[in-house]
Amino acid sequence: MDLKALQNGSDFRGIAVSTEEYQANLTPEQVKKIGVGMIHWLRDKKELREKQEAGQLKIGIGHDSRITADILKQALSDSFVCHGIQVLDLGLATTPAMFMATQFPQYDCDAAIMITASHLPYYFNGLKLFTRSGGAEKEDIAYIVEHSEQPLIEETGKIEKTEIIQTYAKDMVLKIRKGMKTEEAKPLAGFRIVVDAGNGAGGFFAEQVLAELGADISGSQFLEPDGTFPNHIPNPDNKEAMASIRQAVLDNQADLGVIFDTDVDRSAVVDGSGEVINRNNLIALLATIVLEEYPGSNIVTNSPTSSHLKTFIEEKSGKQVRYISGYRNVINKMLELNSEGIETPLAIETSGHAAFKENYNLDDGAYVIAKLLMLLPRLKQEGKTLSDLIGTLKQPVETQELRFKIQTEDVQTYGNQVIYDMQVFAKNTAGFAIDQENYEGIRVDVLEKYGSGWFLLRMSLHEPLLVLQIENDLKGKNQTVLIKLAEFFKNYSFLDCKSLNQLL
16 A cells, blocks of 8 residues: 555545445554654654664654554554654643643653544544654655655664643643733632533543633533544534534533544634634634734634635734645744744634644644633623624625535646636626635635625645635625536536535
8 A cells, every 4th residue: 555645734644444435544554664754754854863773762652532543553653662762652642732742851752643633534543743843744744655665773662651631731721820820729710611522632621621720610521532433523613513512501501612623733612602613703713812912913824714804803903814724834834924023923724723823833722722711810800701802703694615526637737727717717707806815726706796705716635626615795695606606617527516506
C-alpha cells in the first residue's frame, strides 16, 4: 500500500478498521514505516541527528478514544524503540496536550504524536505530529513518506508510561485564573456549566477544569471515552451534536454548554438562553475578545465566512483576512502577518479550529473555552451573556452548501478550469460582482434580482469535489441564484450535479 494515500495535508489519516465498504490502509505495518520516516525527518530536518544517535531523542505518543488507538500506538512504539528512541506513552490525551508535551519541562519531548482522526467515523484513524516549534506542515509529511523505506541502524530504546491530561488541566486552570485576574480558588462558583465530550478525549475538562474552578457540572454528558461514538458525532460543526448540547443546557437550566470534538482541538458553546455559538458566531465572539485586547488588529479566517462577519469585525475597528481553508493555512497566514509586524492575535476556521498568538499559535479547543470562561464573572456582574457580545452580528436568512463530485482522474485541473470559467460567467452576468478580496476559488456578491448575498465556489481540501456555498439576506433568493448557476453547471459533463438538480 502507498503511504502517499495516507497523507492528509499536514497529517496522516486513513481507514484503520476494515468494513464492508472500505479496506484498512492505516495498518500497524504502515504506521511502523511512518515511524521510520519520522525519525529521518527529525534527524535531517529538525537537526536532531546527534541526539538520536546518542539514544537521547524522546518522542511522546498520545491518543483519543478511538478503538484502534492501542494497536497503532504499539506499532509506533515498536518502530521507535528498535531505533534507539526514548518513548513516552502518555495514554489518553488531546491534540493540544500532546503539543504541550514538547513545552512542559517535566516531559521534555523533542516530538509528539497524537493518534486521532478528529470527528470522522470510528473506522478512521490518523497521526498528528508536533515538534517544539509547532505542528508539521504538508512538506514535512511528504518528507516522511519519501523516507519511510530507508533503513536505519537498529538500537535499543525504551518505553516509559505516564499521563499528561492532569498536568495540562492544571495549567489550564492557572491560565483561566490569570485571565480573570483573580487568586480566588473557586471563581466559577455559582455557575452551572455542562460539558458534552461526545465520548472523545475531552471529558476531563468537566471535573479537572470546571469543577476545580467551582462550577456546577451536573448535567454534563458523554464524558466517558468510547471510540464507537454511540451518542452523536463529536463535532462542534455538526447540527445534531449542537442540538444535543443545546438541549442539555435547556434541560439543566445551565449558564453555559461546552462541546468538544474528539481530540479537543475544536470546540463551541451554547449560552444559557440556548443560543448556539459556533461557526460565524464563534468567530465573531472570539474576535470581540481579541479586538478589545488588541484594538485595530487582524483576524485571519478561512474563506467561507459570512459577509456580515466582515462588517461586524470592521465595526469593531478590526480587519478580517479571509484566507485559504485548512487550519494549517489560516495559522500559517497568522504567523506570516505577525512576522511582518502586522498584529494578528487570532486565526480561526468556521469548523472551529481557533489558534491564539498568545497560546503558541496552537489550535486548542480547550483554550478557546478558557478565553470565554475568563469573561463570565464580569458578564454576570454586568447582567450580560456571551450572546450579548455578538448581538449586532447580522444573521443571513438563507444558507446552503452543495457539493459537486468531479468524475475524472485529473481532479485538480478540471476543478480549477470550472472555477476559471465561473469567473468569466460571473463577469458577464448582471447582478453578479466578483469579490476581489478572496484567496480561494471564486467568491461572487449577488445583488439586484438575485437578492443580497454571495456565493463561493472552491475546491474541497481533501475530496474530489467542488464545494458551492451560498448565502442570502432575502428569502427565496438563493433559489434564484441557483437557477442561474444551473445554466453554467449544465456544461460540465464530469461534474455530478445531482445535489443542484434536486433543488431545481
